[in-house]
Amino acid sequence: MRHVSAAHARAFVEKVLVGNGVTQDNAVIVAKCLVEADLRGVDTHGMNRIPSYMARVREGVLDPRASPTIRQITPAVAQVDGHNGFGFLAAHKGMATAIDMARNIGIGMVSVKHSNHFGMSAWVVQQALDAGMMSLVFTNSSPALPVWGGKSKLMGVSPIACGAPAGKSGRPFIMDMAPSVAARGKIYKALRRGETIPGDWALDKDGNRTDDPSKALEGVMLPMGGPKGSAIAIMMDVFSGVLSGSAFAGHVTNPYDPSKPADVGHFLVAIKPDLFMSIAEFKERMDYLYQRVVGSDKIAGVDRIYFPGEIEDLNKEKRLREGIPLVEAEVQALNKEAERVGAASIATTPPPTKSRL
Template sequence: MQAIYVQENELRSYCQRAFEAYGFSNQEAEIITDVLVTADLYGIETHGSQRLEMYRQHIQKGYIKVGRQPEIAFETPISAVVDGKQAMGQLVGKFGMELAITKAKQSGIGMVTVRNSNHYGIAGYYSNMALPHGLIGVSMTNSFPIVVPTYGRSPMMGTNPIAVSIAAEPTPFYLDIATSVAAVGKVEVCNKKGVDLPTGWGINEQGVDELNPKHLIDCVRSRMGGLYPLGGSQELFGSHKGYGLAVLVEFLTASLSQGTTANHVQESDVMGVGHYFMAIDPKLFGNPDEITRHWSKYLQELRDSEKALGQTRIYTHGEKEYETEAILCERGVPILPKTIEEMKQLAEQLNIEWNIAA
């Protein structure tokens, strides 16, 4: 299935008008749009414009409350608990990370845990917010239950990504990984493309590997089957490690905030997603410039180290995203035809102009 290339300005304009049509302010729509288009430009098609249909459903079902604003529920000089008030996840995420950054500037470190939010897009968007301030950024989130524990078949955790952003030359270190074998958005993309899943991505209601993406999605929705933790189905390949990392994210996002763990997310008319943000000032450990030089030297040594047979390059985290962004800003964002069709239908429903040349 060939993707259709859409210019960045056209995509931003469409998303901006769509979210304004839902009732978000111009500034709010701009924030939400920037998170989605950044994901598209990084080549993370699972969390960009293909998520528009999911957000439409969540707004219509009342999970996302347009017009709501997050509030601080508990606070110290270096920490805070934020109640998302069921607001749009991107707006809650920006609020939480900005609060962590403010505290880090004042006290050296800022930690913010969030309850009662919604899907917030790519975790790395928020960790990257720390970089212009000379800080280290961390971002995590739980979600609807999608991932099974090692040797289980009922989903109990979200894909629970962990993102970390650290200044470096020539490009920042940018790690943004799910603690599952794959993000559920990749299953959705396989479904749109009409291709089977790789063996070892997920388990069905019978307790065996599932290759049909549509059936695995149905299993997730019925909470009988789901994705494997990072490492797959068995301890032999490290399944217990991904499982443990996912549970750790549940603690930081849900238990610290006294919010909702993934297995209870979306049990009523409240989504209840939790987030965690941290910003760290490297001045706590010495001269930031010297720390960056030391870190950059190691990253370059990683790139220059001996390659495996047949390989020509070793990447450090973030290089692919930044290189992809430079290419797609010129070429346009690749969007699957089924997603384009969803976007056209949404434009009709919202009575907004369809401005995308596709």
């Protein structure tokens, strides 16, 4: 295991992106979003996605030079066209637009079409939090999940995310979860690292439970909560695909498939938290909720109860100090992308001798 600092990681990703035709300004946004996932411990959606994204660029199915455009529909509603560019750029522009509308009239809603995978949804939530806003963040994705009662891939493991500013605790509410038992990116991560997966995550192509990530990717993911997870996946497709005009009903292209554009859709909402009370009262109420949650009576074997998003915040604090961990295979894959464009290798260091968390 090697470690890389957040600053070095962002600089590395920016150089690889610019070397592949992305403008410097856009590369800064994409790199920040990817490294934020690594810092929060969501390694499945961090800089390790660079090789698959660059493969799509090389195959001409993701436009590295595209920048999103906005069409204002009403004072509270807008649509962003991603023009088949990076999903990070379309989502960033969409949430920025929603925030501006919310500042003026209390709420902003943005539909995004013709986009691509935008990594970890929590970074979009954080963009709203940084502006003092509550948010809802939806996206659809490529088929990986059967509908309840079905056996073939149809719905995506599309994450549903939302957030609200923190009270005195300093810990905002950040929920970011897939409707599957586990995110599909965790299976790709296990495959990349030569690891097995828990037997309740997926079925192989014959419908049998498997702990082999390669067989799981040939089969289907399992929905969380049975029909409940299936319904959430369909909801993501309604709001992100049907409503936006992007691909839906199983027609979104897998981000690891460089054969054709993905045509992903997103649905983003920003809300002012002081619409119904003062911001001070809102934050007092959020702090009370936080204290009630983390102070709940614990069951046997549980040492600490965390607020949604708190574990990831703690991961970020730790990784900002100690660096982002990468296995050798991941370092080699990233450096191969750097070599393709004549960029310097990623700067890694040995792991710290002792964790401070």
